[in-house]
Amino acid sequence: xxxxxxxxxxxxxxxxxxxxxxxxxxxxxxxxxxxxxxxxxxxxxxxxxxxxxxxxxxxxxxxxxxxxxxxxxxxxxxxxxxxxxxxxxxxxxxxxxxxxxxxxxxxxxxxxxxxxxxxx
Numbered sequence: 001x002x003x004x005x006x007x008x009x010x011x012x013x014x015x016x017x018x019x020x021x022x023x024x025x026x027x028x029x030x031x032x033x034x035x036x037x038x039x040x041x042x043x044x045x046x047x048x049x050x051x052x053x054x055x056x057x058x059x060x061x062x063x064x065x066x067x068x069x070x071x072x073x074x075x076x077x078x079x080x081x082x083x084x085x086x087x088x089x090x091x092x093x094x095x096x097x098x099x100x101x102x103x104x105x106x107x108x109x110x111x112x113x114x115x116x117x118x119x120x
Contacts, residue, residue, distance in 0.1 A: 003038040003039055003116070004113065004114055005028050005042070005117075005118065006041075006043075006044060006107070006116070007022075007025040007042070007044070007118050008120070009021050009022070009052065009119075010119055012048035012049045012052050013051075018052055018063060018120060021119075022043070026070055029075050040115075042077075042078065043075060043077040044077075044101070044103060044106060045079045046079075047080075050084055050089060053079065053096055054089055064096065068096065071098070078098060079093045079098050079101070
C-alpha cells in the first residue's frame with residue numbers, strides 16, 4: 001500500500017460537492033469494491049467548508065453522520081481553528097471529534113509528506 005490523500009472541503013454552500021468529497025475520502029480509505037490501496041486519507045474543512053458542522057445549516061443532518069463515519073473508520077477529519085473560532089463552532093468541532101488545526105501549517109505538512117490534495 002502506498003499513497004496519501006488530503007481531501008479539502010471548501011464548498012460548504014454546495015452540498016453536491018461536499019457529499020462527493022466526503023464519499024470519496026471514505027471510499028479511498030476503505031474501498032467498498034476492492035482492496036485498499038491508499039495508505040492514509042485525511043480530510044480538512046476549510047473556509048466555507050467549516051460551516052457543514054453548524055447544526056443550523058440546512059445540510060447538517062446529512063453531513064454529521066458522514067463525518068462521524070469517517071472518524072469512526074479512523075480517518076482524521078480536521079477543521080481550521082481560525083475559521084472555526086470566527087464562526088463560533090469550536091464546541092461543534094469538539095463534539096464531532098474533529099481535530100482543530102492551523103490550516104496553513106496542516107496543508108504545508110501534508111505537502112511535505114507527499115500527500116495528493118483534492119479539493120471539493
